[in-house]
Amino acid sequence: MVNTMVGTQALFGKVALVTGKARSRGASVVTRLAANGAAVALTYGGPCERPAGEVQAIVGAGGTALAIQADPSDVAAMESAVEQAVRELGRLDILVNHIGMTVARPTGTAMPKNLHHAVAVGARELSIALQVSLPYLKEGGRIINICSIENGFSSSGAAVTYSLARAAVAGLSQSLARDLCTSGITINTIMPSHGCRDTYAKSRDLLLNTDAKSGDLLRNTRKRIVRQHHAGTEDIGQHHAGTDDIAHLVAFLAMPGTRFFTERSGP
Numbered sequence: 001m002v003n004t005m006v007g008t009q010a011l012f013g014k015v016a017l018v019t020g021k022a023r024s025r026g027a028s029v030v031t032r033l034a035a036n037g038a039a040v041a042l043t044y045g046g047p048c049e050r051p052a053g054e055v056q057a058i059v060g061a062g063g064t065a066l067a068i069q070a071d072p073s074d075v076a077a078m079e080s081a082v083e084q085a086v087r088e089l090g091r092l093d094i095l096v097n098h099i100g101m102t103v104a105r106p107t108g109t110a111m112p113k114n115l116h117h118a119v120a121v122g123a124r125e126l127s128i129a130l131q132v133s134l135p136y137l138k139e140g141g142r143i144i145n146i147c148s149i150e151n152g153f154s155s156s157g158a159a160v161t162y163s164l165a166r167a168a169v170a171g172l173s174q175s176l177a178r179d180l181c182t183s184g185i186t187i188n189t190i191m192p193s194h195g196c197r198d199t200y201a202k203s204r205d206l207l208l209n210t211d212a213k214s215g216d217l218l219r220n221t222r223k224r225i226v227r228q229h230h231a232g233t234e235d236i237g238q239h240h241a242g243t244d245d246i247a248h249l250v251a252f253l254a255m256p257g258t259r260f261f262t263e264r265s266g267p
Helices: 025-035 052-060 075-089 112-136 157-181 200-208 212-222 243-254
Strands: 015-020 039-044 065-069 094-098 142-146 186-190 227-229 236-238
Touching (some): 015 025, 015 075, 015 112, 025 039, 025 094, 025 243, 052 065, 065 075, 075 112, 094 243, 112 142, 142 157, 142 243, 157 186, 186 243
Parallel strands (some): 015 039, 015 094, 039 065
């Protein structure tokens, strides 16, 4: 189903806003949405992060793209970014929250202050993006959050705060699902595995050549990934989603035909 929908112009006439870092995975998401016909706006941090190349590539291919500098933790800045996107592109249909949450990882057992900070960091930037965007999203709107598989399993030591920050994002999405569905808006959270910015081969190399703590994290994550055959190879193993995999899934969830996909919101 994904292959038959992604790669079409099914998003023609739609406007998407992608928040967060515009490099790597964020750039791939923007490019994929544009390839499917959407006009795209993306926010970025400092001047050194300006995604000029990505915007030029989309425009050069006949698409519409707009880069807006905005601090995702600043309500006024995000309000201004959304207003600019709507003013210049005409509307807002799709919100992709690709916000890079940096949470300090303690070397020992996480203390309450670490946990409080994790929840604050994990939910604040997402809640700001939602707050300033929801007034513009109408029936058929899509909200897609990019989180992490780590919110779904128990962690210990240095990974506790990291996992809790991701769990806050997933929990917020599920809490909003019931309210949003009455307005015809879906919200979904994508949970890629650790190392998802790399291809499968790079992730495998990372697992073999990383430090002990990160290696443990990768091995723990791989236990949760279904074994599958990798096309064009003799390899049968666990596939870490690459940037293109995530971008294709975002585009799929943004399609008009996926209006019945939304977060679990209880019985």
